[in-house]
Amino acid sequence: MAAEHPTLPPVRLLPDAELARDALSAPLLAHAVRLARWAGPDTRVGTGGELVDEQLPEAVRLLGLDDDEDAEDAEYWAGDAWRLAVDTGLVDVEDGPDDDTPGTAAPGAALATVSGGSPREVLALWLDAFDAVFSDAVAPLLDDIEPLLDEDGGLDLDAVDWDPEAEAEFLEGVLGNLYLLTVSEGGAGDGPVPLPALAASMVVPDDMGEPTDDVLEQVSDAMMRLDEQFRLLEPIGLVAYRPVDEALMAEEGEEPAPPVDDEDVSRYGMVRLTPLGLYAIRTRMLEAGVDAPAVGDLADKGADALLTALAGYPGPAARAETEGWLAGREPVPAAAELLAAARGLDPEAPLRRLHCQQALALVGAEAEPVVRAVLDDAELGGLARVWLAERGASDVPPPPESMIFWLAVDTIAAQLDVAGDLEELRDLVENLTSSHTGFLESAWRVEHPATADVLDAVGRLHPDRTAAKEARKAAFKARSRAGSA
Numbered sequence: 026m027a028a029e030h031p032t033l034p035p036v037r038l039l040p041d042a043e044l045a046r047d048a049l050s051a052p053l054l055a056h057a058v059r060l061a062r063w064a065g066p067d068t069r070v071g072t073g074g075e076l077v078d079e080q081l082p083e084a085v086r087l088l089g090l091d092d093d094e095d096a097e098d099a100e101y102w103a104g105d106a107w108r109l110a111v112d113t114g115l116v117d118v119e120d121g122p123d124d125d126t127p128g129t130a131a132p133g134a135a136l137a138t139v140s141g142g143s144p145r146e147v148l149a150l151w152l153d154a155f156d157a158v159f160s161d162a163v164a165p166l167l168d169d170i171e172p173l174l175d176e177d178g179g180l181d182l183d184a185v186d187w188d189p190e191a192e193a194e195f196l197e198g199v200l201g202n203l204y205l206l207t208v209s210e211g212g213a214g215d216g217p218v219p220l221p222a223l224a225a226s227m228v229v230p231d232d233m234g235e236p237t238d239d240v241l242e243q244v245s246d247a248m249m250r251l252d253e254q255f256r257l258l259e260p261i262g263l264v265a266y267r268p269v270d271e272a273l274m275a276e277e278g279e280e281p282a283p284p285v286d287d288e289d290v291s292r293y294g295m296v297r298l299t300p301l302g303l304y305a306i307r308t309r310m311l312e313a314g315v316d317a318p319a320v321g322d323l324a325d326k327g328a329d330a331l332l333t334a335l336a337g338y339p340g341p342a343a344r345a346e347t348e349g350w351l352a353g354r355e356p357v358p359a360a361a362e363l364l365a366a367a368r369g370l371d372p373e374a375p376l377r378r379l380h381c382q383q384a385l386a387l388v389g390a391e392a393e394p395v396v397r398a399v400l401d402d403a404e405l406g407g408l409a410r411v412w413l414a415e416r417g418a419s420d421v422p423p424p425p426e427s428m429i430f431w432l433a434v435d436t437i438a439a440q441l442d443v444a445g446d447l448e449e450l451r452d453l454v455e456n457l458t459s460s461h462t463g464f465l466e467s468a469w470r471v472e473h474p475a476t477a478d479v480l481d482a483v484g485r486l487h488p489d490r491t492a493a494k495e496a497r498k499a500a501f502k503a504r505s506r507a508g509s510a
Contacts, residue, residue, distance in 0.1 A: 032316040035342045036208045036307055039300045045144035047301045048151035051262030053158070056088050056106035061115035061136050063087055069127035074111045074118040076104060077127050112157040113150060115139075148304070151262075155305050158261045162254040163192040195227065195247075196254060197309070200298075202226045203264075204306040207298050210339030220255075220269065220294030224248045248294065255296050263302040267295040324349045328359075328366035332377040332384075336442065347384045360385060360392035368404055370474050375439035382408045390416060407432030430464060430471045433457045438475035441482055451486045458483060458492065465495045469502040477503040 038044070049055065063084070069077045076084060081100045084107060085091050090099040110116040114135035120128040135153075138146050206218055224247035229236050236244070248269065255266040270292040298306065310317040320342055323331045331350050335343045351359055367381035368374070385396070385408075396412050399405040400421075406428050413421045424432075437457060440450055458464045468480060480500035487493040 033205060033310075033318070034208045034210065034337070034339055035318040035320050035322070035346065036204075036303050037320045037342065037345065038304055038307070041144035041148065044301055044304050045147040045151075047262060047299070048147055049139065051151070051154075051260065051301070053106055053109055053260040054151060054154050054262070056102070057110040057113065057115055057154070058136070058139050059088060060084060060103070060107050061110045061132050064110075064116050064130040064132055066129065066131075068130040070118050070130050071127065072120060072124060074108070074128070074130075076107050109154055109157055113153045151301070152305060152308060155261055155263060158257060158263075159193075159196070162257045163189065163196050165192075198227055199223060199251060200306050201310070203296065203298055204303065204310070207303060210341075215297065217265070217267070217291075217295035217297040219290045220248050220251060220296060221290065223296065224251055252294055255294070262299055263305060265297050265299055267291060269294040320345045321349050322346075324353060326350075328362040332363070332366050332380045333373065335380040336373065336376045343380065343383070344387075347380075347387060351384070351387055356388050356392045357395055360388050360395045363388075364395065364399055364405055364409075367408075368402075370404075372474070373442070374404075375435045375475060376442045378404070378408060378435060379439035379443075382411065385412050386415070393418065403428065403431065404435075407435070426467075427471070429461055430468055431473055433461055433464060434468065434471050434473045434476050434479045437479045437482060438473070441475075441478070447486075450482075451488065454483050454486045455488060458487065458496075465492060465499055469499040469506065471503075477507065 039047075049058070069080055071077055081103055082091075084103040085096075085099045088103055088106065090102060107116070110133075111118055111130075114133045116130050117133040118128055118130045135150055138150050142150070203218060203223060207214065221244065224244045225236075228243045228247055229240055233240070252269045255264055256268060258264050259266045273292060307317045307319065318334070323334055323346055326334075328350075331347070335346065338346060354362075363381045363384050367378045369377065385392070393413070393416070396409045399409050402409070407424060410421055410424055437454060440453055465480075465483070469476065473479075477500050480496050480503055484493045484497035484500060487496060
């Protein structure tokens, strides 16, 4: 009965202005900007646009890294920031006239975006920076480069065991899983995800019971690779990362040190997407054609689009989306539009009416005349009475028995589509059937497209065996009646 819902639950993003501030404060981009402002006629670069060795100490001092105990690490960081400045257009480089003459550098056109660009322009610049860092993260690890050089001193790619497409696809998949865990109801939310679980999500088959030793070794290898990659992705602001405890690492041929606490999974790495990271991964998904909605997407859409889309939204996101939709509308026309969109006998209609009822609960009492206008409507009269009763309205006519039974079927049908907690659904079935005298004896006659399916569900879920058997018989009668109609 369920409609086709968005591929992913909706994400709640920060406003562009806040994301842009986060982008400019990301350590690696902030340092790239500082170096871009420093670049000038005296800045010398090599043939690949990198700072010459003689310039690195000055860049280190400019970035305030000269107090770093490891001078080599400080120069490496400064070099990374400079390369990012070049990759993103914050710095323009010009080659020297020959291989023996250093080139020069100057601030690039993209630097103006930092101080005068709109939030969207700043975010576009940051996305370029993220793309550059992503490329570095999926590049091969070349600890021993000498054997991989050809006779001219260049890198022999044939000698490198590296599939760039496979590496990029793997990291994209990891970030996609992390995104899904973050936005899903009951997922990680704002909390971190253990690195072993994230690695296993990419390696262990869904239908595998106890992982084999080979699979566990693959998970371990993936963890170590992800540890390196997340260390690169954190400075650009994509993730917050607690690295794998180095005490757990082992040199080749050595036994790794045992963890102090076997239950302390955080020692094996913990990672979460930042708000900026959520923005970035969603952007990449949209560019790849993935349906990745965000709360607020429906604010300018009609009530029909709102109620249809909410079918795939977790509770908190559905409420936030509805509040945003109502915020830009007057209560009376908004209520009228919601009620009109809730009508229908199609399979998705019960869930639309459920979300209509939840949306109307957020509308003020001024919508009462619009709601009263549908009291005699066979499809909407029941939910209208619920809305009025919750507000203590007077002179609400009692519903006819046919409307009571129709509303009960419609309510259960909607909850079947929600696919929520089974215990809650069982309680709903028991309460609705027990509170309406004669429901199971008469429900098979209810003129609702989902009557037989609902009675089947009552037969499966009702805790009372006699009532469950009665519901199954009623479902058979409903189908026979529909077949003979």
